[in-house]
Amino acid sequence: MKKFVNNVDDMLAESLSGFAAIHGDIVALGEGNLFVRRAMPDKSKVAVISGGGSGHEPLHAGFIGTGMLDAACPGHVFTSPTPDQMLAAINAVAGDPGVLLIVKNYAGDRMNFEMAVEMAEGKIATVVTDDDVAVENSTYTTGRRGVAGTMIVEKMVGALAETRASLEDCRLLGVEVNARTRSMGVALTSCTVPAAGRPTFDIDDTEMEMGVGIHGEPGRRRVPLGTARSIAEEMISTIVADLKLAEKGQGPAILLVNGFGATPLLELYLMAEMARAELARHGITIARGLVGNYVTSLDMAGCSLTVSMVDDRLLRLWDAPVHTAALHW
Amino acid sequence: MKKFVNNVDDMLAESLSGFAAIHGDIVALGEGNLFVRRAMPDKSKVAVISGGGSGHEPLHAGFIGTGMLDAACPGHVFTSPTPDQMLAAINAVAGDPGVLLIVKNYAGDRMNFEMAVEMAEGKIATVVTDDDVAVENSTYTTGRRGVAGTMIVEKMVGALAETRASLEDCRLLGVEVNARTRSMGVALTSCTVPAAGRPTFDIDDTEMEMGVGIHGEPGRRRVPLGTARSIAEEMISTIVADLKLAEKGQGPAILLVNGFGATPLLELYLMAEMARAELARHGITIARGLVGNYVTSLDMAGCSLTVSMVDDRLLRLWDAPVHTAALHW
Numbered sequence: 075m076k077k078f079v080n081n082v083d084d085m086l087a088e089s090l091s092g093f094a095a096i097h098g099d100i101v102a103l104g105e106g107n108l109f110v111r112r113a114m115p116d117k118s119k120v121a122v123i124s125g126g127g128s129g130h131e132p133l134h135a136g137f138i139g140t141g142m143l144d145a146a147c148p149g150h151v152f153t154s155p156t157p158d159q160m161l162a163a164i165n166a167v168a169g170d171p172g173v174l175l176i177v178k179n180y181a182g183d184r185m186n187f188e189m190a191v192e193m194a195e196g197k198i199a200t201v202v203t204d205d206d207v208a209v210e211n212s213t214y215t216t217g218r219r220g221v222a223g224t225m226i227v228e229k230m231v232g233a234l235a236e237t238r239a240s241l242e243d244c245r246l247l248g249v250e251v252n253a254r255t256r257s258m259g260v261a262l263t264s265c266t267v268p269a270a271g272r273p274t275f276d277i278d279d280t281e282m283e284m285g286v287g288i289h290g291e292p293g294r295r296r297v298p299l300g301t302a303r304s305i306a307e308e309m310i311s312t313i314v315a316d317l318k319l320a321e322k323g324q325g326p327a328i329l330l331v332n333g334f335g336a337t338p339l340l341e342l343y344l345m346a347e348m349a350r351a352e353l354a355r356h357g358i359t360i361a362r363g364l365v366g367n368y369v370t371s372l373d374m375a376g377c378s379l380t381v382s383m384v385d386d387r388l389l390r391l392w393d394a395p396v397h398t399a400a401l402h403w
Numbered sequence: 404m405k406k407f408v409n410n411v412d413d414m415l416a417e418s419l420s421g422f423a424a425i426h427g428d429i430v431a432l433g434e435g436n437l438f439v440r441r442a443m444p445d446k447s448k449v450a451v452i453s454g455g456g457s458g459h460e461p462l463h464a465g466f467i468g469t470g471m472l473d474a475a476c477p478g479h480v481f482t483s484p485t486p487d488q489m490l491a492a493i494n495a496v497a498g499d500p501g502v503l504l505i506v507k508n509y510a511g512d513r514m515n516f517e518m519a520v521e522m523a524e525g526k527i528a529t530v531v532t533d534d535d536v537a538v539e540n541s542t543y544t545t546g547r548r549g550v551a552g553t554m555i556v557e558k559m560v561g562a563l564a565e566t567r568a569s570l571e572d573c574r575l576l577g578v579e580v581n582a583r584t585r586s587m588g589v590a591l592t593s594c595t596v597p598a599a600g601r602p603t604f605d606i607d608d609t610e611m612e613m614g615v616g617i618h619g620e621p622g623r624r625r626v627p628l629g630t631a632r633s634i635a636e637e638m639i640s641t642i643v644a645d646l647k648l649a650e651k652g653q654g655p656a657i658l659l660v661n662g663f664g665a666t667p668l669l670e671l672y673l674m675a676e677m678a679r680a681e682l683a684r685h686g687i688t689i690a691r692g693l694v695g696n697y698v699t700s701l702d703m704a705g706c707s708l709t710v711s712m713v714d715d716r717l718l719r720l721w722d723a724p725v726h727t728a729a730l731h732w
Contacts, residue, residue: 076611078670080630091676092675095679166730302411338458338699338702340415340480343419343425344418347418347606348409373666373667
């Protein structure tokens with residue numbers, strides 16, 4: 075295993091210490107290092123909290139800050155955070171307007187967030203994201219997986235919360251954005267979980283895993299490595315078919331080309347160009363684009379495409395100022 | 404070779420098309436796609452231009468925009484741009500205040516930029532960056548290599564140029580920032596140049612290349628893979644010794660932890676924590692930190708540490724607003 079690490083047990087704690095030290099103007103570690111929160115909490119608004127296993131950085135802690143999240147609970151690598159972590163985060167940032175939890179649809183995450191909600195007091199609502207069109211049910215989920223589209227939900231809900239919108243309005247927005255958002259991923263290599271020390275799956279030099287999950291869990295099928303164009307065509311056509319646009323109106327879209335961790339920008343922008351061309355073929359224009367490593371799978375080579383259909387209101391929420399470690403405008 | 408590509412010959416052009424499409428509010432492709440420039444040029448200020456081989460994205464095109472570069476010339480992967488490219492960029496963005504070229508110290512880049520200067524008219528000055536302390540002379544250089552510190556020079560000079568500073572003041576600032584900036588890198592894996600289709604160098608699963616260059620060229624020595632702490636100690640102590648701080652004053656520093664392309668943020672922030680602790684041991688505090696993939700080597704796993712000693716004036720230039728694809732605050 076070739077990683078920058080001292081010993082595997084300390085890896086997450088040391089990384090979080092570095093994160094908090096570098097971004098001390100934006101974030102602070104919570105009590106007992108159980109969670110990460112804004113350096114300057116604002117309890118006059120709905121608090122937006124997310125969390126999940128680590129290994130997907132910058133998701134979620136990189137999205138803490140003005141205009142996006144108030145706190146995030148990082149579990150161990152690819153492991154759900156505990157209810158205690160979530161409860162500590164809720165107690166630290168909740169004000170009278172209440173707390174919205176944004177939870178990716180994985181059985182462990184949902185169960186632990188639900189246990190935290192039962193233990194917590196005050197107004198709490200939950201939005202579950204399940205934007206991955208690759209598979210119904212999966213290794214770790216009943217229903218679809220929540221993947222890169224989660225950051226789009228976090229961005230827009232975070233922007234709405236800054237306007238002092240109600241908890242119910244924030245929740246409804248999260249549900250709406252999730253419903254308008256679809257993702258699909260492809261892996262060229264496996265990731266290596268530090269505690270395991272070896273690749274999660276074997277894959278031949280001539281193969282790719284189409285529809286891979288963000289923990290390296292299986293996708294739709296193992297197929298020969300295709301051209302960038304053919305990969306984008308399959309992912310975009312699957313996404314567009316699933317969006318059933320005739321029913322939802324065919325507005326412009328936000329395109330997120332998300333690297334899984336080991337794929338360089340040169341290739342990600344090439345994939346953006348292929349996705350753009352394919353979306354155009356379906357009559358969909360790109361209102362905003364984002365290309366980079368946002369919802370990663372440790373050191374996996376590969377990428378996901380996310381398409382989120384927007385209207386003027388959603389675009390304003392997307393464009394609203396955001397000041398986090400990983401997203402800043 | 405596992406990359407997102409249609410065919411190797413079109414890779415750069417397709418990637419640049421995607422880059423320009425996604426960031427059309429910030430950049431535009433220049434005539435004949437020879438260079439990338441700001442979408443809205445401003446000829447009332449010194450134009451700051453850089454360039455070099457592709458494969459280091461987001462350097463340099465990702466740093467075009469208000470507060471940083473005016474144009475960049477992307478050569479083929481790890482290949483210097485041609486004098487024609489540079490001349491076209493100069494002619495497109497030069498105004499009366501003149502043009503400052505920021506050139507990484509590689510023989511090909513320097514020769515071609517010099518040829519472009521000879522062909523161009525108007526006021527032109529050049530700053531050569533050579534921040535890599537790993538080796539004197541190298542595969543592609545006489546003297547030290549220009550690496551990740553180049554982006555710090557570009558940021559600060561770009562900020563000064565926005566204030567309508569003179570060409571000479573911009574040049575002097577570039578020389579000063581370069582002199583205050585040192586970098587060193589380490590590779591855990593090789594990169595794979597698309598046209599070659601195989602790794603640039605062989606490296607054992609238990610080894611690392613200490614002092615590697617950003618094209619995968621040899622560093623100081625091949626050594627057994629160390630702990631993150633020991634790697635940071637060697638890099639920081641080499642950098643600090645080279646800075647000869649007693650002579651230069653021991654101000655605070657900007658720390659850049661730069662991923663080479665295939666190393667995830669979880670590890671880069673861990674390296675940031677190790678670098679921070681090691682700098683503290685040398686009495687150096689971090690005024691600002693930046694962690695991510697900024698000056699990459701295609702799909703190489705590894706990172707570089709850059710330390711740039713600053714004073715209040717330099718910090719103000721660092722903090723000045725910047726609006727580019729890869730850096731935005």
